[in-house]
Amino acid sequence: MSGLKKSYGGRVVLDGCTYRFESGRVYAVMGPNGSGKSTFLRLCALIEKPDSGKADFLDEGIVLEHDLALRRRITLLLPSVGVFNTTVCENIAYGLKLRKVNKAETEQRVLNALELVGLKDKMRRRAVTLSSGETQRMGLARALAISPSVLFLDEPTAAVDSKNSKAVEEIIQNIRHTLKATIILSTHDAGLAERAADTILTLRDGKATAL
Ligand SMILES: Nc1ncnc2c1ncn2[C@@H]1O[C@H](COP(=O)(O)OP(=O)(O)OP(=O)(O)O)[C@@H](O)[C@H]1O
């Protein structure tokens, strides 16, 4: 992305962020509360428009149009995962339904995702009965079932204990190897950032700097 700027009510949050993410790599975005990490992820994931600057996605050197096809290759997982009052399976299948993926393939992808996040034994449970850690893993499964090219994770270990945090970290490594997706996560956990990411970006005074 280049020159991303964003202000809310006159307060500058991003003040010209420029960085080029390489495909297939893992990045961690760090910075204090309110430094603009979530804003940065929303702009990069095309959920929100910048005041100026661009978040471009390139495929073999060609800038892709910001159309539905591109948006469907990008997923942003928020720290509080939205849960539908249905089974774990149906929650995970949600993105596939939207994309009109057929039943057999949906089943396969949901099963693979469940396996990857270790929730296979809870697939028929009502999703609202899962613990926070399990819900977070279900969110990851929902995101990876759609095999995104770029996966944004906003504080994936924010509300989970150290055991689930370790599980989330392993899932991230797994996603990296199986999907070969580019992963951009925000976190306050320096250990997670160092272990999981190839590159750490820090946000300070509205600017992103790679360490
Ligand atoms: N839609 C919005 N309207 C008004 N202000 C906003 C909006 N989104 C973000 N902000 C403000 O922008 C600043 C940066 O917020 P952001 O959520 O991006 O920070 P963050 O680095 O993710 O913080 P945290 O570590 O607490 O998650 C904050 O002051 C926040 O209140």
Ligand SMILES: [Mg+2]
């Ligand atoms: Mg945030």
